[in-house]
Amino acid sequence: EVQLAESGGGLVQPGGSLRLSCAASGFTFSSYWMHWVRQAPGKGLVWVSRINTDGSSTSYADTVKGRFTISRDNAKNTLYLQMNSLRVEDTAVYYCARDHYGQVDYWGQGTLVTVSS
């Protein structure tokens, strides 16, 4: 059974940093591209970032480019999202998701990031 478990969310001040992790199990992690998707409270889903199988290719939404970094450790079956220069508008539930040709076929349960002073 495919399982994705996010962790690392919490309360951070504007301008601060946070690193999210996503532990993957139930599939060959190193064979799949992966995504991060976020959802602000009461709002819709927004694509954030995508990474290829070996981490050599990454892409980002314009709203996070230059501030967020996606990475992965295939030996640990773990996906990461390093978030720097956080803004109030980055407040959201962040979902880790498995890729299927640019779509998502499996989702984690999400981790809440709150940016507030």
Place this chain on the structure above:
Amino acid sequence: QSALTQPASVSGSPGQSITISCTGTSSDVGGYNYVSWYQQHPGKAPKVMIYDVNKRPSGVSNRFSGSKSDNTASLTISGLQAEDEADYYCLSYAGSSTSIFGGGTRLTVL
């Protein structure tokens, strides 16, 4: 990177059929057969209902179907049931390893 366009809300009575549209451009919806649809109940993670425009994952009811014409994809739910009441989102590959979601549609079963 503006969101794909979906109606904010749709409604239908039990047993009826409804269709939710998802309009993009030739750079996303119209350019690839990589459009998917997700159902999200309050407080829950999204669940894939349709992928690759019209394919249904194992375990998803055949009351759900997908299609695409030019730059618009559509999700049709037939034989509406109370448990179908949820938010629905489309997602399309948009080239250069990026993806884009629709703004979401709230389905109300009357």
